Amino acid sequence: MSRKRETIYPDISDILEEKAGIRRRLQKRSFQEKVEAMEALRERLRPLKEARERRKAARDNTKG
Amino acid sequence: MAIANTVAVLNAMQADGVIGRYAIAGAVAAYNYIEPTLTEDLDVLVAFNDPPQRKVTGLVTLEPIFSFLAGQGYARLEGEGVIIEGWRVQFLPAANALDEEALASADEIALAHGDVGTVRMRILRPEHLVANCLLVDRLKDQVRIMQFLTEDAVNTEALCGVLARHGKWGEYCAKMRIRNPCDRAHA
Numbered sequence: 001m002s003r004k005r006e007t008i009y010p011d012i013s014d015i016l017e018e019k020a021g022i023r024r025r026l027q028k029r030s031f032q033e034k035v036e037a038m039e040a041l042r043e044r045l046r047p048l049k050e051a052r053e054r055r056k057a058a059r060d061n062t063k064g
Numbered sequence: 065m066a067i068a069n070t071v072a073v074l075n076a077m078q079a080d081g082v083i084g085r086y087a088i089a090g091a092v093a094a095y096n097y098i099e100p101t102l103t104e105d106l107d108v109l110v111a112f113n114d115p116p117q118r119k120v121t122g123l124v125t126l127e128p129i130f131s132f133l134a135g136q137g138y139a140r141l142e143g144e145g146v147i148i149e150g151w152r153v154q155f156l157p158a159a160n161a162l163d164e165e166a167l168a169s170a171d172e173i174a175l176a177h178g179d180v181g182t183v184r185m186r187i188l189r190p191e192h193l194v195a196n197c198l199l200v201d202r203l204k205d206q207v208r209i210m211q212f213l214t215e216d217a218v219n220t221e222a223l224c225g226v227l228a229r230h231g232k233w234g235e236y237c238a239k240m241r242i243r244n245p246c247d248r249a250h251a
Contacts, residue, residue: 023099023215024215026099026100027097027098027099027215027217031095031096031173031175031187032175032176034095034096034100035067035092035095035100035175037100038095038100038102038103039066039067039150041102042102042104045102
């Protein structure tokens with residue numbers, strides 16, 4: 001009963017704290033490490049970006 | 065690392081007198097201080113070596129930049145930028161007193177380039193990045209200002225000095241419902 005009062009469901013505070021820790025670690029990286037990570041991320045996301053641009057072009061063609 | 069190749073091209077442009085002093089601005093400059101966010105653009109704040117057309121018209125044209133780059137094989141334009149070694153580079157001419165001050169006081173850092181070399185580049189200081197965000201004031205600029213503040217990535221005293229000269233800080237703090245850190249700095 002008391003346990004029910006103490007826990008806010010769903011309790012994601014531990015997840016949020018972990019994410020905050022990741023953000024702090026990211027912030028502390030060197031400029032070079034950050035740029036390298038972002039360049040790698042950009043490459044990984046390129047197919048998604050291209051798909052989004054194709055969908056947008058198709059929508060624009062339909063409107064036009 | 066692609067960006068080091070891009071910076072090498074910028075340095076060559078400066079050495080050839082195509083541009084004057086330059087510094088990296090925008091999201092990539094912010095990498096030097098806060099948690100990185102994904103961006104496609106490399107914003108470059110540039111001064112010109114007193115271009116003749118400016119004396120006549122008061123306007124700055126980027127045509128010499130694009131001509132030089134085309135001659136080096138960088139002719140692909142995308143939006144407002146030109147693709148240099150995989151980065152879409154946007155050249156932003158220094159347009160006001162804030163830009164001039166930011167360029168004059170930019171930090172210099174070295175990046176690894178190739179197997180053994182380095183390239184040097186200048187990056188705007190955090191207080192000038194925040195002041196510029198305040199000026200541009202898009203949603204993402206407002207978020208970036210909050211990042212600088214919450215990540216304790218800007219020297220409050222230096223920031224307040226810059227904002228006293230160039231900013232609308234009080235309006236921003238009121239809009240974001242945060243305490244004005246400059247009040248605390250001057251208290």
